Amino acid sequence: MSKDEVADALDEIGTLLELKGENAFRTNAYHNAARVVQQLPGDLKQLVADGKLGAVRGIGEALSLKITTLVTTGKLPYLEDLRATIPAGMVELLRLPGLGPKKVKALHDLLGIDSIEKLKAACESGEVAKQKGFGAKTQDKILEGIRFRDQVGHRVRIDYALPLGTALLEQIREFPGVIRSELCGSLRRRKETVADLDILVSSADAQPIMDRFVKLPEVLQVLGQGPTKSSVLAALHVHGTKVTMQADLRVVEDDQFPFALHYFTGSKEHNIRMRQRAIDRGLTLNEYALANGSRSVPCKTEEDIFAALGLPYIEPELREDTGEIEAGEVKKLPALVADRDIRGVFHNHTTYSDGMASLEEMALACKKLGWEYFGVADHSQSLTIARGLPPGAVRKQWAEIDRLNAQLSGVRIIKGSEVDILEDGSLDYSDELLAGFDYVVASVHSLFNMPEADMTARVCKALSHPAVTMLGHATGRLLLKREGYKINLDEVIKTAATFGKMIEINAQPSRLDLDWKYVKQARAMGVPIVINPDAHSPWELGLYTFGVQVARRGWLTKDDVFNTRGLEDVMKELVRRKSVK
Structure with missing residues (x-):
């Protein structure tokens, strides 16, 4: 099992124990251990093999034995037995607002409720309101949560959550009496996905602010309104998509x-x-x-x-x-990379493949952002669904790049390609053609269901190729839509370090891949990171900022990110890398 799979198993144990009514000390031990495992540097399997797992803070003898069993056998009888004692629907109930493990357990004990469908029926018949510790208000809130479950969803990508939160915050800042105000929670920490919006305000008089907040045009429904906290369901159309989230406003005294x-x-x-x-x-x-x-x-x-x-x-x-x-x-906090540090990007597409703008349009958009270079990396020939370029089209593009570079001032187009990693780990172009690029982004676009060992070997073989400069979207995940393919990222990062390759943070908000925890690990192993927007239009170039946020969560400084370098330095380094065999 991978670190993520082990962490998921430990988290699941903690949740199931909560539903059984176990004490908080025991349940939290599993949740904390899940976090520790997920953030461990290096290879978990090696740590287990060396017998050093028990020395890790937060993992005692009992947990060490369970983790060892998961890593070495891929399963854990204790977890399987625990699952058998808890109806699967009870876990789903935890996703409804206001229902924690204690209430879910009570509903099951009192009314035999083990699914959202049964809970809805019990609420509609009034049975939930009759139970001790619930009442009519709680019943109504549960019904509201069920009604809006599909509309609100469980989590929202940051590129959707941030515009809604910002729209609310900007209006709140104009309210009379507001002294200070900020977005809080996971959105302020710039997590990839967000469950709800937390807004904090300071004022000497909270009530007028609450009254205005619940009447904002984005508010669909008032979920609760009190003297210092109000909760609403708010919505905003972002890039053609209606985003609906719960937003909580808290008002405190300014000294608080x-x-x-x-x-x-x-x-x-x-x-x-x-x-x-x-x-x-x-x-x-x-x-x-x-x-x-x-x-x-x-x-x-x-x-x-x-x-x-x-x-x-x-x-x-x-x-x-x-x-x-x-x-x-010890005064060793990193000076985190910032948007202003980025000088250009490498993974982008044009109308030569599946992009929506020409080479010149994309280059000029980069110049408008204040960048010095635009790296074009259209798809290689095997990815026909994305109009991948056959060798003849590549040479035609090179000729156009040469012409444009002779005409343009203030920005340079750099010749690259996003080359498919084929099933056996070989690359989608001949070595002769690959030698003509300034750099190569190697990516997986097919056969996502390969076994972990095979996928890992596939990617690692590609990273050993002299022509490869950087690895694109390392896991292939699509946030909230598709899990990444099974791959041992510890081994991938180690291979990148061995062969002197870079790994990108794909800044498309649907990807944000490499994940920040592995970004931090790559930094520790000296692997350079590249922040790329994977842009298919001039507008998408601006998505690089979400990649910067991942880099910051991964502790990266300006010096850790390759595309904070100026054009001259970048070209010298790319030439140097091509000469290394």
């Missing part, structure tokens, strides 16, 4: 704002570490204050909170308890 901003930004794990750090210093930290008994430590900003606890400011993208506290203690 920094503490609330830190708390509601999260992550939960980061907050736990910060609260413990405060306790270790004789203080308490919560969403309202940093205090010592009755004495509060004045903090005007988040920076002040971190400083009071002996830390430099930690960027929101790093707040996942993956070493940011420890790095802050």
Whole structure:
């Protein structure tokens, strides 16, 4: 089993134990272990083989044995037995707003409810409202959650969530009485997908702000309205798609704002570490204050909170308890890469394959963004569905690039190709043709159902080819639509390091592949990262910003990203790499 599969199994155990009513200490041990496993650097199988798993923080002897069984056998009898004791529909009930494991267990014990269909029927008949701990209001909220389940969905991609959150925030900032306001939660940490929107405001008078918020034009339904918190269902059309999400607004006093901003930004794990750090210093930290008994430590900003606890400011993208506290203690937090650092991109398409704009149009769009170079990487010949280029079309494109480079000023077109990795790991063009490109992006576009070992060997063989410069969208995932193909990314990253290859962060919000946890691992192994928009139009070039966000979550600095280099440096490096056999 891969790290992700092991982590999923541990998370599932924690959830099933919650549904059985087990104590929080035991259930949290599994959820925490899942996070630890997912973020382990290196090869989990090797760690198990070396007998070093028990030394990892958060994994005790019992968990170590279970993880070892999962890694070595691919299954765990304990989990299989646990699954048999819990109706599958009970897990699905947890996805409804307001239903935690305790309530789901109560509904099952009291009414035999083990599916959304049964829950809906029980609510509509009024049976749920009769039960102790529920009542009519809870019943109505459950019905609302069921009605909007399909419309709202479980999670929303960041490129859809951010415009809706920003639209609400910009209007809220214009409300009379608003002092400060920010988006919080996973959206502020720039996670790839978002469950709901958290908005924080400071004001001396919350009620008028709440009254205005629930009447914003984006609001479809008011889910709850109180003196300091209101929840609504809001919608916005983003790039032709209607995005519907729950949005929660909280209003605090302005002197509470920094503490609330830190708390509601999260992550939960980061907050736990910060609260413990405060306790270790004789203080308490919560969403309202940093205090010592009755004495509060004045903090005007988040920076002040971190400083009071002996830390430099930690960027929101790093707040996942993956070493940011420890790095802050020794003043080794990275100076994260920013949008302004990008000087050009390499993985893009034109009308030669499945793009929507010409070479010149794409190059000029890059120039308009202030970039120095546009790398064209149209598809290779085997990908006929994307109008992949046969060798003759490649040479025709090269000739046009030469003509345009003689005419254009302020931007250079660099000759590249997105070459398919074939089933056996060979490349889709002859070595002779490959030698004519300035760089090559190697990608998988077919046979996604290959066994993990075969897919890993396929990609690693391609990375060993001298002509390959960088690996494109490493797992082939499509967020919220398609899981990536099974591949051992630990081995892929190791191979990239061995042969001096780069790996891209594909900035298409449907991909965001490589995932930030593996970006961090690649950085640790010295593998250069390239941020590419995989643009098929001038507008899509701007998607690079989502790749920058992934890079920041992966702790990357400007120096870790290849396309922060200027044109002259880039061309020298590409020439050097071509000369290495």
